Amino acid sequence: MRFVRVSGLAALAAGLVLGCGGALAASAEKGKTAYVQHGCWQCHGFQGQGGVTGPKLAPEPMPLETFTAFVRTSNRAMPPYMEAILSNEDLADIHAYLETIPKAPDPKGIPLLNQ
Amino acid sequence: MPADAEATLPALIEAVKSAIPNDRKAAIEKRGEAAKKAFAEARERTKQAAALGLGCEPDQHGAPGAWRPGAQIKDLDWSLVASSGNVSNWPNRLWPMEKHYHWLGASGGYGVGYGAPASVGAALANRDLGRFSVSIQSDGDLMYAPGVLWTAAKHKIPLLAVMHNNRGYHQEVMHVQRLSNFRNRVASLGGDMGPVGTSIENPDIEYHKLAESMGWWAKGPIKDPDQLGAVIKEAVAVVKSGQPALVNVWTQPR
DSSP states (O other): HHHHHHHHHHHHEEEEEHHHHOOOOOOHHHHHHHHTTTTTHHOOTSSSSSOOOSSSOOOOOOOHHHHHHHHHHHOSSSSSOTTTOOOOOHHHHHHHHHHHHOOOOGGGGOGTOOO | OOOOOHHHHHHHHHHHHHHHHHHHHHHHHHHHHHHHHHHHHHHHHHHHHHHHHSSSTSSSSOOOGGOSSTTHHHHHHTEEEEEOOOOHHHHHHHHHOSSGGBBBBOSSSSOOOOHHHHHHHHHHHHHHHOOEEEEEEEEHHHHHHTTHHHHHHHTTTOOOEEBOOOSSSSSHHHHHEEEEHHHTTTOOOSSOSSSSSBOOOOOOOOOOHHHHHHHEEEEEEEHHHHHHHHHHHHHHHHTTTTTTTTEEEBBOOO
């Protein structure tokens, strides 16, 4: 479970940095759970890689402010998630999770894509 | 009387080529080079996108369409007979579609349940033409007319069905989520329940056993993309011997 190890380290690092300032740190671990519970994976894939149904979200997600504004006000294929069903805390956690997703491996190293 | 496009097209293409004036050929060639470059760049972007899913956790890996018909069937005269459901068009984006029968198209409508019977019918026609038939078979789609598996085994119709098993009637999974958003409701029931009536989990359907019970060679569930190549190689050998084969692959939703 390569990804779990990576996200665990990233979450630990985020906790160390944000914890010093007393701010409520977003949790990538909680975000991963929220990403599934709120159905983000359905259109964007489990790694936020996107598909024809939803754009790529990760790696290198858009800034939290932009991400939040879009989720709250979207009038496109994805209807907005309002705070009544997706809290600000969950949204920040989801963003934290997306930030931990590593870049894709080089396609040249994946046999299924090169045989 | 209807025209026969397959019989007519080669002659029509040659006629058009010979009718092109010499002074236009260079311009067309230049435009073609630009199109080839754009195509190659798009192919690279698609491979990057496929790598995001294929390179990650087992159980959540990329769609089986993100498998190139490489070592296993590259030397065969293959035909993608169905790519049912919505699989992000992976085969159309990654496979070298160079002949008219490389992709037989979709249902023409929304075609729920189209994939399995359509692929068996097309594989029957391809059998007589000596073509190797392969389908990307969605799990929800196969739930509509699974009896066609027996038909394929009974009549020895060679077909490689690689399943896009995302454990749901996924178009509806997304639809319920969208409507819930519109109405400020929570769609997920938690655990493996999913949005109401749309996930196909607990119990997970063992499609490989379903196919086996009707006379197919079948393996699965394949949850690790690293295992996929070897299993497909086995399945290709079975299909080349004249039998249908099914590989049950757990995939990302799209």
